Amino acid sequence: PPGGHKTAWKLQEIVAHASNVSSLVLGKGSGRLLATGGDDCRVNLWSINKPNCIMSLTGHTSPVESVRLNTPEELIVAGSQSGSIRVWDLEAAKILRTLVGHKANICSLDFHPYGEFVASGSQDTNIKLWDIRRKGCVFRYRGHSQAVRCLRFSPDGKWLASAADDHTVKLWDLTAGKMMSEFPGHTGPVNVVEFHPNEYLLASGSSDRTIRFWDLEKFQVVSCIEGEPGPVRSILFNPDGCCLYSGCQDSLRVYGWEPERCFDVVLVNWGKVADLAICNNQLIGVAFAQSNVSSYVVDLTRVTRTGTVTQDPVQDSRLLTQQPPLPTAPLRRIYERPSTTCSKPQRVKQNSESERRSPSSEDDRDERESRAEIQNAEDYNEIFQPKNSISRTPPRRSEPFPAPPEDDVATAKEAAKPSPAMDTQFPVPNLEVPPWSQVVTSTPAPKAEPAIIPATRNEPIGLKASDFLPAVKIPQQTELVDEDAMSQIRKGHDTMCVVLTSRHKNLDTVRAVWTTGDIKTSVDSAVAINDLSVVVDLLNIVNQKASLWKLDLCTTVLPQIEKLLQSKYESYVQTGCTSLKLILQRFLPLITDILAAPPSVGVDISREERLHKCRLCYKQLKSISGLVRSKSGLSGRHGSAFRELHLLMASLD
Incomplete structure (x- = not known):
């Protein structure tokens, strides 16, 4: 490339654990925080491109099989082979909760975007929804027949998507506590699902080497990308939703879905990439082998992300004739987002003591034996204890990662497949109020409220629909006294x-x-x-x-x-x-x-x-x-x- 600019390069390689690495995940908020779980039963926290471990979290007694950071990156959840789940508060550097109830290996975890909930999927085929504040299991979703490999909450917090080894993707309605839809079609285990950041669209990647896109209004397949070089393990939508990245064996592929087409292929020698994140217009990919973890960077300014580049006018016109003309193309619905962008980490902490439900002595022992050891105080203070603690952001505003000066094989780039210019900006439609937020007048809508589900501690925990909706600040609202x-x-x-x-x-x-x-x-x-x-x-x-x-x-x-x-x-x-x-x-x-x-x-x-x-x-x-x-x-x-x-x-x- 001219001027020695690189498209992709390896950032660093670290020895992350004393024994094999069993799981790893990037923080999606900053793209610069990395959590690894190991066979040594520890969870270690790293800042991308810094050599030293920031924190080491102990307490699990079997290998850590799944880890996940919440979006503000101040909580982390880890699930082990034995089925136990632990939540740590990174800012307070202490264990927050131990959640016990699964009978087997935890394969997948996700934090709810607003409420204080965690979803877990296990080898025991169950999905559980946990209330972090009260330590209780609120719902159990049954329906998969094999291990649940990936869980994602929808951006508006109302749905949960699950992908499993039984070749299916399912969509669950959180407030109703039941399955809304099942998406069959994959012919192998489904490893990963991701919601589009704005539209009612879901993508799923499978070991059958395909990525499928699903319409969440019509509950049907939009398109299917076939011929991936290997099992699909990591996918990520661009933050503005214009394309989907797939971390393939030794390459990054960039796809569109209406119609399905490949915009670009970038060769990156990252092997099997386990997770992707985006930061400063750079895509970060991480991979692990034995006890080592490697990180890679792809400069997205040098990657084709929309269908503006065309190489074969004949094929283009053929593709265009297959598509309906754009103005009549139906607009997909867009998620209703919170009107305030307040994340509510504080509530977890205030309630953690007052709302504790007389835990059993076994839990107390669990939490006493769980530690968050700060390994590198300087990095820890920089990330989790900034002077201005009101706007805590992990090293987010820092510069992009610089490319190494010397030339590297990783810069090779294949030509993108020809693709028509089909991209449009979607205007936000005027959305109807969801039925569960309507005020009941003399004729209530026939909507069943979810029943109160007893938790594992035989404490009834009722869920309100508002638990799954963002907090809306109402001006001049005085606190109501109990009476x-x-x-x-x-x-x-x-x-x-x-x-x-x-x-x-x-x-x-x-x-x-x-x-x-x-x-x-x-x-x-x-x-x-x-x-x-x-x-x-x-x-x-x-x-x-x-x-x-x-x-x-x-x-x-x-x-x-x-x-x-x-x-x-x-x-x-x-x-x-x-x-x-x-x-x-x-x-x-x-x-x-x-x-x-x-x-x-x-x-x-x-x-x-x-x-x-x-x-x-x-x-x-x-x-x-x-x-x-x-x-x-x-x-x-x-x-x-x-x-x-x-x-x-x-x-x-």
């Missing part, structure tokens, strides 16, 4: 009970009519009660049996559908869309045919009646079509539902 808080809760509780009791009574009334077998009358009775929640409950049943629908049912239901489509509750809108789609598919052709038929000669009462119903339905549908048109511009799942309805209603005009 006030209780009376507020009681007031809300009483209202809720009244609402549910009346809803139950209303549903009983409808059910009594339903048992006579007259569906039209039961729908009429539900409408007469004038409680939308009852209509929703009934429609959810009727929607499942299309054969029950008759034309006179439509005349009763259509005005209700119009109300549902304007509801602030997501589930009401969904039910309304489903019913409307059913009516359009079954009855719109019939209605237009009857209205277009020539008038009959003589008196035909039943025909006259039918014609009257059709006119009524037609009028109601015309009224709804304006509403559907106005909502078809929405982004996300509802937008696509309204766009489909808009197409179905085209024949009304």
Whole structure:
């Protein structure tokens, strides 16, 4: 390369443990902090490009198989072969928690982005969600049939993605405590999953040598990159989400997914790279062999990251014709992010004593025997104890890592495969409020709250949806005293009970009519009660049996559908869309045919009646079509539902 500039180089090699290294991870916040776990049962902490260990964490009694740093890089969690998990507070240099409950090797860990939770995946096929403050296991997610290799929380903190040796990727809803979707398709163990930083998109890498991209609204595959040189172990999205990096054997590959293409290949002799991070427009890769750990740098300013470079116009135009033109390409939904960027490490510390649940003596012994030994005070103070402790950042603002002067094989660079210029900036859509953050008024959305799950210490720990959402600072909010808080809760509780009791009574009334077998009358009775929640409950049943629908049912239901489509509750809108789609598919052709038929000669009462119903339905549908048109511009799942309805209603005009 001109002027001796390098694209990739080896930074350093250290002896990280007295015996073999069993796991290692980079801090994603700074890209400069490295944690290693060893067969010597220790967790060691390093600053990239500095030769000395900063801290050594002891206490595990079997090899450390998995480690993870939280984003602010002030907590670290490590899981061992025996199934025990320990959390250390790096700033206080002490053990914070010991979490016991898995029966086998811990293969994967992740910190929740806002709440004080850790997720762990094990060889025992279970995934557990732990409350760090209370030492309790809050949920156990069962569903995988083999070891869980990788766990990631979504950027908005509402979901957990898991990848396992059973060839599947699963997506879990944290507040509901259940699986939302399973992504089959890989033909080998799935080693790694990563969420796109902004869009509803998930990437998974497998030993089958493919990377798959999944759409998290439609829950289907977007594209698949095949022919990786070996098992896929480490992938990382660029911070702005423009591309995905894959750390292959001896190379870094840069991919796009719509359509799938390779932007660049950079040769780096890092062997099997175990983790990637980005810092100062440089990509850091780390690899281990026996007791040694090596770090490598790739200068991203010299890497092609978007599809602007083209080499074969013929193939380009062919690829472009396969793709829909850009303006109509659907926008993928974007995560709702916290309005405040306050991380809450302090809460962990304040509550760690006051909220401790009389731990067993075994735990106390565990925590007494666990140490955080500072090995290098100078580095430790620089990183974890800065003078201005309000804005603690690991050595983040420091200069990029300099390239070595002498020439190196690692600079070789293959030409990228030709790729069309398909990249666009995604505008942030105006998102609907998630149903769990809505205020309950007189008609609550039918959303089940998660049950209270007993923890391993038989202490009930209830989860609120707000536990999984970022803390929002509300101005001028005075602290509530306990009595006030209780009376507020009681007031809300009483209202809720009244609402549910009346809803139950209303549903009983409808059910009594339903048992006579007259569906039209039961729908009429539900409408007469004038409680939308009852209509929703009934429609959810009727929607499942299309054969029950008759034309006179439509005349009763259509005005209700119009109300549902304007509801602030997501589930009401969904039910309304489903019913409307059913009516359009079954009855719109019939209605237009009857209205277009020539008038009959003589008196035909039943025909006259039918014609009257059709006119009524037609009028109601015309009224709804304006509403559907106005909502078809929405982004996300509802937008696509309204766009489909808009197409179905085209024949009304």
